Amino acid sequence: MLGAMDLRHVRCFVAVAGAGTVTGAAHGLGLAPASVSEQVRRLEAGLGVPLFERTPRGMRLTRHGSELLGRAQALLDHAEEVRRAVTGERRRVTVGALEMLAATRLPAVVRRLSERRPDLDVDVRSLPRQALLAELSGGGVDAALLLDAGPEVGTLGFDAPPDLDFLDVGEVALVLVAAPDGDRDPLLVSSAGCSIRLAADRLFGAQAPRRELTSVATAREWARQGFGRSLLPDFAVEADLASGALVPLGHDAPRLALRLVWPRGREEALRDVLYAMSEPRPSR
């Protein structure tokens, strides 16, 4: 029969649309690029409609492809939901987060989720941001918790794939701190790419004398020892502020959003989960 739409083809299509390249999608699917390319072409043949424009830089969705993407995602989710319902298999949700957040802020979010949806198995993966965003598109994680700011994903200063949707589920305050009698310069920053570093760049530009260190923890340590000031997240300096090891330097402390990000088009399947993660607990 013509146009029978094999789900295998649809899975490949979604992966390619998400990754933007056949190669990337093949990686995510654990297949060879040749196979993925064939599946996509077979889907196009079955539908009788071109889904991608082939460019030497990747695959761009055609009008028909865009039409299909959301529905294809929903269809795959539907199939998954049917399978779960019949096998009685528990639903498994994978949420990723930046390492820093996985250790500090994610537990509260996951606890909220587990309390409100005890039927869910929640996996946690801790990844650097770019890997996180890649896994989001590739389906390795269902949702990701990261730091950001502004009205869209990436406003903080990183490149995000399009077609991501988000919800802010909390705030992180940044505090400019130094040792009570330590130096005020240079500005101690973590390595490029770190969310806190991006925030520091946005706040101070490039003109302030800076010293780049490997991590937030290192920057805090150097500040504590009096080698400069540093812009650090509240949860990293609470103890030191309380003990007096660090003091705030009264500066317009910008707040970052604790942002839950997921691939647009999967609202249907994720809505209840996202809701359970973002809402305040019913009691208390």
Next chain:
Amino acid sequence: MLGAMDLRHVRCFVAVAGAGTVTGAAHGLGLAPASVSEQVRRLEAGLGVPLFERTPRGMRLTRHGSELLGRAQALLDHAEEVRRAVTGERRRVTVGALEMLAATRLPAVVRRLSERRPDLDVDVRSLPRQALLAELSGGGVDAALLLDAGPEVGTLGFDAPPDLDFLDVGEVALVLVAAPDGDRDPLLVSSAGCSIRLAADRLFGAQAPRRELTSVATAREWARQGFGRSLLPDFAVEADLASGALVPLGHDAPRLALRLVWPRGREEALRDVLYAMSEPRPSR
């Protein structure tokens, strides 16, 4: 990947569940029984759950199978809907009806449908009742128009598959008629299996002297020529009553329901269509 649910398997499963036998499903699918059997077993293996109890008389759904059936139908309909949305293909609905109704009462129903849903292509198939019911289960027709009575499908006196749902969209009055100066006996009835005949049997039982003829039209002709009385549907005798060729014999004329029947579990995909067929027209 395990448990990936091929839609091909699901199609076979639904067909088998509908037909009750692998052989019947294979017929409907245009496949060999061996192939269908294999697909179903593969689906069961993929889900890790038995879907049927095998008996020498056919296949009976297990608990898991029943769980799956409705969802599987919905999933297939979803896939179809996605395909249509992307290809821009018009939706095609096949409605079947008893021959008698296809000629007399179906046009009004189809007109109603076409006016309210001009985006639909409506096919009409005219079949005897048992073939109609078989096609309903097999998917050859999406909905069927037939005559029935009472609170469930088949109450009029025929065997209907379970898992059919229905909506009464009109009535057919039965009139006991004879020629003005013709004989009153015997009771002229159409051949066994005809809906009108079933109604006559229910009304008069087997005790009345009867003469069996091949069709409703024949029975009417014999009555017109004075060879007995006959229980006939209103649309078949309107002209003769008006002209005086036949006269009503004042009897508690039972009314039959003009009944729209469809496979339970496809409401999701058919709801709008059924609604458009059953509602009175918005204007007038």
Next chain:
DNA sequence: GGGCCGCGTTCGGGAAGACCGTATGCTCGG
């Protein structure tokens, strides 16, 4: 401008699966 890299695709081949026709075992109804 000439390598060079990453892209999608083509090609040949091996393995899995779809499908067929036939044969077998099973249980009913006659």
Next chain:
DNA sequence: CCGAGCATACGGTCTTCCCGAACGCGGCCC
């Protein structure tokens, strides 16, 4: 006790899946 109807096992053909390797293409950098 036999035949009808059922699901299934078996052997075979053809399609599809998937791979690794090679090809053609367009940017990019020295």
